[in-house]
Amino acid sequence: MDLVNLTVNGQKIAVPRGTMAIEAVKAAGFDVAHFCYHPKLKPVGMCRMCLAEVGTPRLGPDRKPVLNEDGTPQIGMMPQPQATCTLPVSEGMVILTNTDAVKKMVAGMVEFFLANHPLDCPVCDKGGECPLQDQTMAFGPGQSRVGEVFGGDVRLQQGIWEAKRHWEKPKPLSELIALDRERCIQCGRCVRFTQEISLDNALTFIYRGAQSEIDTLTDPPVDSKFSGNTIDICPVGALTSRVFRFTARVWEVKPTHTVCTQCGCGCNITINTRLDKVLRILPRDNDRINECWICDRGRFNSQFINSAARLTKPLIKRNGTFEAVEWDEALAFVAKTLTQIKDAHGGNAIGGLASGKCTVEDNYVFQKLLREVLGSDNVDYRPHGKIKHRLRRVPDFYEQVENADVILLVGADPLEELPILDLRIKKCIAQRNGTLITVNPRRILLDQHATISLVHQPHTATAVITALSAAVNGSTIEGLGATGVAEDLLKDAAQRLAQSQRLVVLYGEESNDELVAALHHLAASRDRQEAVFGLCRHDGNALGALWAGAMPKNGGLDVDGMMRAAAHGSLKALYIMGQNPVNSYPDGQLVKEALDKVEFLVVHDLFLTETAQHADVVLPAASYAEKDGTVLNVAGVAQRLKQALPPVGESSEDWKIITALAYFMGHHWGYKSCADILRELERHHAGTSARWNVGTLERWNVETCQPADTEAETYPFILLTGAQLYDGSVSLRHSERLSHLVEAPFVELHRDDAQRLGIARGAEVEVTSPRGALRLRAKVGRKVLPGTVFVPEHQPGAPVNTILDPTRQVQRVRLSAGRGDG
Amino acid sequence: MSLSDEARQKIQEIAARYPRRISATIPALYVAQAEYGGWLPKEAMVEVAEELDVPPSHVFGVATFYTLFYKEPVGKHVVQLCTNLACMLCGAETLQQHLERKFNIKINGSIRDGTTADGTFTVLPVECLAACGGAPCMIVDTEYYENLTIEKVDKILTQIATQPTVFFKP
Numbered sequence: 001m002d003l004v005n006l007t008v009n010g011q012k013i014a015v016p017r018g019t020m021a022i023e024a025v026k027a028a029g030f031d032v033a034h035f036c037y038h039p040k041l042k043p044v045g046m047c048r049m050c051l052a053e054v055g056t057p058r059l060g061p062d063r064k065p066v067l068n069e070d071g072t073p074q075i076g077m078m079p080q081p082q083a084t085c086t087l088p089v090s091e092g093m094v095i096l097t098n099t100d101a102v103k104k105m106v107a108g109m110v111e112f113f114l115a116n117h118p119l120d121c122p123v124c125d126k127g128g129e130c131p132l133q134d135q136t137m138a139f140g141p142g143q144s145r146v147g148e149v150f151g152g153d154v155r156l157q158q159g160i161w162e163a164k165r166h167w168e169k170p171k172p173l174s175e176l177i178a179l180d181r182e183r184c185i186q187c188g189r190c191v192r193f194t195q196e197i198s199l200d201n202a203l204t205f206i207y208r209g210a211q212s213e214i215d216t217l218t219d220p221p222v223d224s225k226f227s228g229n230t231i232d233i234c235p236v237g238a239l240t241s242r243v244f245r246f247t248a249r250v251w252e253v254k255p256t257h258t259v260c261t262q263c264g265c266g267c268n269i270t271i272n273t274r275l276d277k278v279l280r281i282l283p284r285d286n287d288r289i290n291e292c293w294i295c296d297r298g299r300f301n302s303q304f305i306n307s308a309a310r311l312t313k314p315l316i317k318r319n320g321t322f323e324a325v326e327w328d329e330a331l332a333f334v335a336k337t338l339t340q341i342k343d344a345h346g347g348n349a350i351g352g353l354a355s356g357k358c359t360v361e362d363n364y365v366f367q368k369l370l371r372e373v374l375g376s377d378n379v380d381y382r383p384h385g386k387i388k389h390r391l392r393r394v395p396d397f398y399e400q401v402e403n404a405d406v407i408l409l410v411g412a413d414p415l416e417e418l419p420i421l422d423l424r425i426k427k428c429i430a431q432r433n434g435t436l437i438t439v440n441p442r443r444i445l446l447d448q449h450a451t452i453s454l455v456h457q458p459h460t461a462t463a464v465i466t467a468l469s470a471a472v473n474g475s476t477i478e479g480l481g482a483t484g485v486a487e488d489l490l491k492d493a494a495q496r497l498a499q500s501q502r503l504v505v506l507y508g509e510e511s512n513d514e515l516v517a518a519l520h521h522l523a524a525s526r527d528r529q530e531a532v533f534g535l536c537r538h539d540g541n542a543l544g545a546l547w548a549g550a551m552p553k554n555g556g557l558d559v560d561g562m563m564r565a566a567a568h569g570s571l572k573a574l575y576i577m578g579q580n581p582v583n584s585y586p587d588g589q590l591v592k593e594a595l596d597k598v599e600f601l602v603v604h605d606l607f608l609t610e611t612a613q614h615a616d617v618v619l620p621a622a623s624y625a626e627k628d629g630t631v632l633n634v635a636g637v638a639q640r641l642k643q644a645l646p647p648v649g650e651s652s653e654d655w656k657i658i659t660a661l662a663y664f665m666g667h668h669w670g671y672k673s674c675a676d677i678l679r680e681l682e683r684h685h686a687g688t689s690a691r692w693n694v695g696t697l698e699r700w701n702v703e704t705c706q707p708a709d710t711e712a713e714t715y716p717f718i719l720l721t722g723a724q725l726y727d728g729s730v731s732l733r734h735s736e737r738l739s740h741l742v743e744a745p746f747v748e749l750h751r752d753d754a755q756r757l758g759i760a761r762g763a764e765v766e767v768t769s770p771r772g773a774l775r776l777r778a779k780v781g782r783k784v785l786p787g788t789v790f791v792p793e794h795q796p797g798a799p800v801n802t803i804l805d806p807t808r809q810v811q812r813v814r815l816s817a818g819r820g821d822g
Numbered sequence: 823m824s825l826s827d828e829a830r831q832k833i834q835e836i837a838a839r840y841p842r843r844i845s846a847t848i849p850a851l852y853v854a855q856a857e858y859g860g861w862l863p864k865e866a867m868v869e870v871a872e873e874l875d876v877p878p879s880h881v882f883g884v885a886t887f888y889t890l891f892y893k894e895p896v897g898k899h900v901v902q903l904c905t906n907l908a909c910m911l912c913g914a915e916t917l918q919q920h921l922e923r924k925f926n927i928k929i930n931g932s933i934r935d936g937t938t939a940d941g942t943f944t945v946l947p948v949e950c951l952a953a954c955g956g957a958p959c960m961i962v963d964t965e966y967y968e969n970l971t972i973e974k975v976d977k978i979l980t981q982i983a984t985q986p987t988v989f990f991k992p
Contacts (some may be wrong), residue, residue, distance in 0.1 A: 194879075201877030217867060217882035278989035
């Protein structure tokens with residue numbers, strides 16, 4: 001590495017060329033006062049706090065250093081103090097940060113900041129973790145010559161020193177963030193975050209001079225899925241969380257370092273609790289995963305953990321109503337009934353749905369219960385069978401994404417599915433000059449930053465990728481007509497792919513085998529096969545569940561098979577851990593039939609979900625904040641969950657429930673902690689490939705069910721579904737402070753279609769399929785192609801799975817404006 | 823109310839003159855301000871952002887930074903009266919007091935205080951019009967008037983009151 005030698009306060013240090021002086025000073029072990037500088041943001045030199053006296057070797061007329069008598073180079077000090085955050089280091093530089101002059105300058109700057117900043121630390125939420133407070137104590141003067149210290153002097157109150165700037169406070173910037181303009185020191189960290197990191201430009205400076213303030217013009221206010229990060233990076237108490245503010249002083253909370261499992265990103269977080277209540281969630285620095293950011297869902301969706309609606313006791317359904325019972329009674333009842341069914345119909349009459357929401361340990365003991373105790377191989381963790389995950393560990397996944405020169409994104413919307421991955425892709429584009437090529441059946445927000453967006457007709461992604469491969473290889477492009485992708489765009493994309501040195505391919509988890517094969521073929525033609533990643537969006541620990549073996553082997557039924565068998569009557573009992581198939585299974589009709597038909601249904605969940613309501617026994621489980629365990633993120637990186645608070649009421653960790661149940665059925669496993677289970681699982685995998693055979697699963701039988709032509713007349717629109725970050729999931733339903741972010745159920749259609757059908761923006765539309773109808777609000781735009789409509793999954797009160805028919809590859813619907821005319 | 827097709831067309835023409843569309847923000851805002859009767863509500867800023875395909879927050883920042891974009895409804899004609907040193911020495915203060923009495927307004931920088939009851943004029947103080955050689959001076963809409971006296975100001979304003987607003991100077 002190209003190193004530069006310099007001296008900081010007399011201490012010699014070598015740092016890479018291009019390093020800013022502030023980092024060199026920190027590396028030498030000295031404190032630098034600063035507000036606007038942030039390691040993840042571009043330096044701007046706005047706050048003038050990081051001042052230092054700086055000198056460089058003096059050069060003679062021969063461009064060689066002038067030497068002192070003792071042979072050391074003569075240093076020419078710069079005439080003014082320098083802001084070290086914007087000053088790149090150079091060879092032989094001398095930086096002085098602890099001279100009297102520097103101390104006086106920094107103290108003067110602090111005095112200026114405090115000229116307008118209110119001294120309301122005792123009632124400020126930031127108090128105790130406030131850089132301004134800390135730096136005033138460390139570097140500031142004890143007294144100020146401006147502002148309200150002169151408050152008693154009448155003359156001064158009328159003159160220009162009239163007290164401080166006063167604003168109405170606080171001003172809500174959004175439902176989640178409050179702005180105190182008096183405290184704002186205009187360092188611009190929050191504005192720069194939205195301009196450089198989240199690229200959504202949600203915040204800006206308005207007005208100027210003493211009137212400057214931060215504001216937003218987006219609708220809804222601060223339209224960003226990462227807005228909470230501005231609270232963290234605000235170096236004063238100007239931006240505070242409306243969810244957390246005034247609930248506790250920060251030194252009273254108990255921090256627990258754990259991992260967020262709300263999506264597959266695997267963000268490192270700190271959960272702050274007090275008296276066993278979750279107060280707030282903060283990101284924890286990990287440059288290999290989330291850097292220092294988290295999304296708003298991960299940050300603010302915490303109220304559900306302490307929700308009053310949580311299940312606190314086991315429930316047994318008697319005569320159609322649930323009765324709270326003791327654990328012993330519930331477990332004995334479940335053990336007895338499952339044994340009876342096993343004895344009468346054999347183990348394969350029992351099925352189990354594990355879950356990517358639970359830990360590796362939970363899933364391991366779950367499949368062990370099914371396989372060892374109940375003698376059934378029917379176990380699956382996936383919400384439905386279209387999902388394909390491949391287990392692989394890529395510790396530098398996010399770095400690969402960041403440093404890619406071309407990213408090919410196929411059939412996925414990271415902003416809604418894996419928000420932190422979305423930030424890394426944006427970093428690749430904005431800071432590493434990367435190229436993004438998207439291939440999606442509709443436009444996504446990330447397309448704003450994409451170099452090329454190939455928006456194709458539904459179900460033609462494979463044809464697009466095949467054509468891309470052909471173009472990369474220079475052979476003739478075929479089959480592009482049906483995809484609706486323009487050939488020149490495709491050729492442009494192919495050229496960029498052909499020239500790329502560090503290609504990363506990302507595809508959605510519902511991509512079918514042909515598409516994945518085509519992507520590997522495309523990447524292989526470039527010698528970069530290892531850079532093809534499947535994403536998993538549904539659950540935070542999907543890969544962990546796969547690793548734990550919660551998948552059918554030896555001819556066991558997968559989730560689709562179990563649903564069909566249950567509806568058919570051959571599956572007598574279903575054991576569901578942490579899943580809500582009534583909402584999440586694509587065939588809403590089948591799942592209801594299945595749950596009604598099974599003789600015995602056991603559900604583990606936090607809440608009495610739609611699925612739990614069908615159950616015979618509901619066992620109260622613990623949330624991710626209430627348990628230890630291991631989770632695998634989207635890149636297969638294993639991380640530890642740590643218990644931040646004990647499970648509420650009598651609820652319990654899933655692995656404990658299952659271990660106890662096994663004990664009731666005569667199997668004494670003797671696990672004392674998660675570590676015992678993990679050791680056993682690792683022994684189990686030792687010597688073998690940790691991959692479970694996933695390739696042999698039964699696929700949706702698509703060939704036999706192509707839509708007939710007559711259908712296209714009755715149902716002219718193709719229905720696309722997809723994920724939404726703020727959906728109608730159970731945890732969001734029980735976090736009131738986030739409820740405003742969950743949109744009213746909508747259908748998105750193209751402007752031209754809307755005009756033709758006379759559907760206005762925001763009007764009520766009936767979306768009808770052969771299976772049923774939903775009433776939804778119309779969103780009109782250009783994100784979807786004409787002839788297609790988009791309905792997100794899990795919308796509150798309007799589950800799209802009630803109108804889906806997964807036996808068909810192409811979902812068709814018709815639209816009618818207004819109320820229920822069919 | 824929203825931008826007319828002609829205004830949108832005009833913004834597109836302006837944007838085409840620059841290598842980057844974001845550079846057209848200020849001229850596009852002038853078009854929108856004329857369209858909205860001399861001031862810029864937030865909807866206008868959003869429309870300009872949509873038309874230029876730039877972030878709304880950027881347009882918001884620019885429109886609020888510059889004082890010649892008005893964020894509140896103004897009178898039919900905007901009078902900018904210089905109250906800086908040179909003009910003050912040459913009698914701007916007398917003109918200010920005269921106009922305040924004549925129209926029963928306050929010339930303190932607030933649009934609401936500086937607008938006449940009939941909505942014909944909004945009088946705002948400005949720091950320097952860069953016409954100190956002709957002090958005291960003022961701008962009405964887009965036209966400069968120099969070497970003012972009370973009589974001259976009265977005459978100019980009486981004449982202009984009935985004339986249409988000039989948003990652009992050709």
